[in-house]
Amino acid sequence: MAGAADLPAPLTDDDFHAFDAEKARIGQLLFHDKILSGNRNIACATCHHPDHGTSDGLSLGIGEGGTGLGPERRAGTGEDRIRKRIPRNASALWNLGHKDIDVLFHDGRLEVSDIYGNGYNSPAEEWLPPGLETILAAQALLPLAAQFEMAGNPKENQIAGAAHDRIDYVWPYVAKRVRTIPEYGRMFVAAFDDVDSPEDVTIVHVANALAAFQGTEYRSHDAPFDAYLAGDRGALDPAQRRGLDLFYGKALCATCHSGPLLTDHRFHALALPQFGPGRTRRFDPYARDVGRMAESDRLEDAYRFRTPSLRNVALTAPYGHNGAFPTLEGIIRHHLDPLGSLDDWQGDMARLPAAPWLAATDFVVTQDRLERARHRARVDIDLPPLTGAEIEDLVAFLHALTGTESVEGRLGVPDSVPSGLAVDGP
Incomplete structure (x- = not known):
């Protein structure tokens, strides 16, 4: 025995990074907003949806060019169809705000390190911008620049074109898309001390907001196992x-x-x-x-x-x-x-x-x-x-490792997003 x-x-809230609620609210909208993708047709939530355990229910994901959500997602048709399956399973997002996490992705290609002077060893190498508050924020940037995940194919949009020049050329385009939407601009000014006007919003603010949402929304330590660890033997x-x-x-x-x-x-x-x-x-x-x-x-x-x-x-x-x-x-x-x-x-x-x-x-x-x-x-x-x-x-x-109230989230899926683009849902 x-x-x-x-x-x-037992896990406690002190084991997790603290995130600002206003930033998390921005992150909730961005996480579900297809404005972050090159062709404005896929959101972070498309492959990491709460209805599917923060994953997608597929073995290998269907990214740029696909249609639908979760196990019902399809590979698309005609010129818009996918050109490649995502090579690996979409990882779940539970508890990624935990302080012990210093490596992410199935192969660990993102890890806390000072090898490039920006806090992380990542596929972006020295081009990853400084100021990312957690590894969760650094992770949020990488799918935006991935052709088959969110960026799109060459010649389809500016973001896809930039991704094939150098990875950090992508992020200014994404940040500009976000900050020029009036509602997002106002929210960033209110939530970030170093943002005095929408023009100050950079990709670092976008990433930190996405991390704030994921780090709070998908924190889960209220399973029967947690109750057992806390002393409830029944x-x-x-x-x-x-x-x-x-x-x-x-x-x-x-x-x-x-x-x-x-x-x-x-x-x-x-x-x-x-x-x-x-x-x-x-x-x-x-x-x-x-x-x-x-x-x-x-x-x-x-x-x-x-x-x-x-x-x-x-x-x-x-x-x-x-x-x-x-x-x-x-x-x-x-x-x-x-x-x-x-x-x-x-x-x-x-x-x-x-x-x-x-x-x-x-x-x-x-x-x-x-x-x-x-x-x-x-x-x-x-x-x-x-x-x-x-x-x-x-x-x-x-x-018995499945959470109870926590798996329902805190902010949930928004009914709409500031870009006006469709929100993925049941």
Whole structure:
């Protein structure tokens, strides 16, 4: 049975960065406003919607050019159709305002660091602007400059064109779009001490507002597990309690899913099935995703991905860095026998909206025997076997990590946004 020494301390508000409420209100509107995208057709919330656990319910996202929301999102038609699937699963946003978080994205390509003199090691390198208050603010800038996520394709708009020149050329265009909308201009002047007129608004103010919203809206530590940690031993039902004992005992889950967020913030290779366009580097001759190695350039990091937090995990299917498994039971069973699970995995387990023009590349990586061998050779976990009943108890415990009132948000989805563009919703 899990002893008190094995369990994390209860989360409190003091464990999170403090954010200003006025800035969060601006961030709420911006998060749902398609004005931030190159073609004004996709918002942050399109791929990170609260109705879908702050993700999108897909294995690989449908970004620029897609239509619809969540699992019903489609790949578009005609000239506007998507040109590429997003290479990885849309990460959930729960508790990213926690003070312990100093690395983000599946491969950790954004981390707190002074290597470039601006506080972060990021794909923007020295071009990331100073003044970003948290890593959550730095993260908010990167999708705006990504072609297949929010920027759009070359020649379609100024933002897309700028993205292909240099990443920091994007952000002045975005900031100008925002500050020239009168309602946004007034709100920034009221909320930011260093903004005396709308002309003073920069992309840093936009990013800090987005971070303020995400850091408060998606703070979640009111699950039955939290009540249990606080001393309410009746907060978990018998199956959940047995699952907790397994999680912190025989099943060894807490070896990696440790601490109050249930993550060690490190990187591990699990031999998850490969599919999709891959997140390739410029010199990669084929579709693949080598995970952390692409950022660290260390061979030992090949196929390693960041341990996800398990807070609200029951809301964020499908699972894995590429959403390979549609159920909690499936991803648990993969952990128990990675190579056996890899052999048994079928492509129709992935939630990939139809895109016939991309079908030739969706599973092309599986046709490369050398890549398959490299991938299979890197497995970092070796866990003891579990019975079917024990797996059911683990699933029950993972459901006990789902928040109660917090999952409904605080500000919610706005009915409208200052740009006048449509707000994504049910």
